[in-house]
Amino acid sequence: MSTEQQRQFAPRRYLSRLTRGTLAVIMVGGRGERLKQLTEDRCKPATPFGGKFRIIDFVLSNCVNSGIRQISVLTQYKAHSLIQHIQGGWSYLRGEFGEFVEIIPAQQRLGPDWYQGTADALWQNMEIIRAHRPLHVLVLAGDHIYKMDYGPMIGFHVENEADITVGVVEVPRDRARDFGVLTVDESNRVVRFQEKPLDPEPIPGRPDVALGSMGIYIFNPKLLERLLRADAANPDSAHDFGKNIVPDAIENLRVYAYPFEDVRTKAQNYWRDVGTVEAYYEANMELVRVSPELNIYDEQWPIWTYQEQLPPAKFVFDEDDRRGVAIDSMVSGGCIISGSRVSNSLLCSNVRVHDRSIIDRSVILPRVRIGENCVIQRAIIDEGTLVPDGTQIGVDPVADAERFHVTEGGIVLVTSAMLKAASRPA
Numbered sequence: 001m002s003t004e005q006q007r008q009f010a011p012r013r014y015l016s017r018l019t020r021g022t023l024a025v026i027m028v029g030g031r032g033e034r035l036k037q038l039t040e041d042r043c044k045p046a047t048p049f050g051g052k053f054r055i056i057d058f059v060l061s062n063c064v065n066s067g068i069r070q071i072s073v074l075t076q077y078k079a080h081s082l083i084q085h086i087q088g089g090w091s092y093l094r095g096e097f098g099e100f101v102e103i104i105p106a107q108q109r110l111g112p113d114w115y116q117g118t119a120d121a122l123w124q125n126m127e128i129i130r131a132h133r134p135l136h137v138l139v140l141a142g143d144h145i146y147k148m149d150y151g152p153m154i155g156f157h158v159e160n161e162a163d164i165t166v167g168v169v170e171v172p173r174d175r176a177r178d179f180g181v182l183t184v185d186e187s188n189r190v191v192r193f194q195e196k197p198l199d200p201e202p203i204p205g206r207p208d209v210a211l212g213s214m215g216i217y218i219f220n221p222k223l224l225e226r227l228l229r230a231d232a233a234n235p236d237s238a239h240d241f242g243k244n245i246v247p248d249a250i251e252n253l254r255v256y257a258y259p260f261e262d263v264r265t266k267a268q269n270y271w272r273d274v275g276t277v278e279a280y281y282e283a284n285m286e287l288v289r290v291s292p293e294l295n296i297y298d299e300q301w302p303i304w305t306y307q308e309q310l311p312p313a314k315f316v317f318d319e320d321d322r323r324g325v326a327i328d329s330m331v332s333g334g335c336i337i338s339g340s341r342v343s344n345s346l347l348c349s350n351v352r353v354h355d356r357s358i359i360d361r362s363v364i365l366p367r368v369r370i371g372e373n374c375v376i377q378r379a380i381i382d383e384g385t386l387v388p389d390g391t392q393i394g395v396d397p398v399a400d401a402e403r404f405h406v407t408e409g410g411i412v413l414v415t416s417a418m419l420k421a422a423s424r425p426a
Helices: 003-020 033-039 056-065 080-089 118-124 126-131 150-159 173-178 221-232 241-249 277-286 397-403 416-423
Strands: 022-027 070-075 100-105 136-141 144-146 164-172 180-184 190-195 206-219 255-259 271-273 314-316 325-327 336-338 341-343 358-360 375-377 379-381 412-414
Touching: 003 022, 003 150, 022 056, 022 118, 022 150, 033 277, 033 412, 056 070, 056 080, 056 136, 056 144, 070 080, 080 100, 118 126, 118 221, 118 241, 126 221, 136 150, 136 221, 144 206, 150 164, 150 206, 150 255, 164 173, 164 241, 173 206, 180 255, 190 241, 190 255, 206 221, 206 241, 221 241, 271 277, 277 379, 375 379, 397 416
Parallel strands: 022 070, 022 136, 070 100, 164 255, 314 336, 325 341, 341 358, 358 375, 379 412
Antiparallel strands: 136 206, 144 271, 164 206, 180 190, 180 206
């Protein structure tokens, strides 16, 4: 190997060593209430996304693709479908090599209470974390859509001799009220951290943009345990990383912000918080574009998931008033478009669309059955829903508001329970 090759190869070996010694802890216990009825029967990370994936597949894929193969998933709220998904799609890691994706349910290990916050969730499982003897603990939220190599962030943490490193993205200031907002100095050291402020502090010189937390934190294990012990003993704490742990550490510890940007161009990388119905809809619809910002066809950074064994998508009938077509759309395996038109839409696995129906600018989740002569536009149809013949959704705003959940932007969310309730006699 030449000297130049050695120089190029050394950073990769260095980052590989760092990621191999890192334990990723993924938090998936939140209720996801802003997704409304989409999380009535599932936790937010288990929600289908992008055709055949679940939201949690993105952070799990980031871990595996980054070389992190020791992963703990902390569950709490309506986790059954998430556990099934992880067991079905993520059981290939080899325990004899020290690799695992372990699911840790809320166990009330330290008392009668369930998790009181993100910090409390880790504190209640500190014994398990300690037993893995990690060099670094990478705390992740399991409900965001992005592709990220965690290796450079861990390298940044080590090189800056940081006590805590927080992953950050630039967000429009009018949306920053939903984030933890950071202020940093010229070396990216954090000088202020505000959790969901009413008046977010902008980036200097950029009044319309703020620096938002991605919900990604790197800790040194001994420090993490010390901070969590002190927080657990504080009766006035909300036991939350954004509200308590990070803000309280800024004055006395080295807290740094790691910008999630392209290393070469410094451009903001793709990251989406799909925490509301409209944000979830928009993130799915972005994938339908000719050149979406999120490339799920990237062979260098695949998104892994439970691969259900399904036949290819099928389009049948070719008559003037009965033609099975899909235009500017993504159609997943197991779908049959029978004499209907689908445009600018995303269809998840095992969807059936029957004769003479029109689907436009919509997200159809798995196992939906759409009857004949239906019109569906600007809608999300939840998993397993049976849409009766002749149903119109997204056509009459007044009628939609009486039967379904309609966002301020006019996106119609439809679930099976809503349709059943609408069909009952008054």
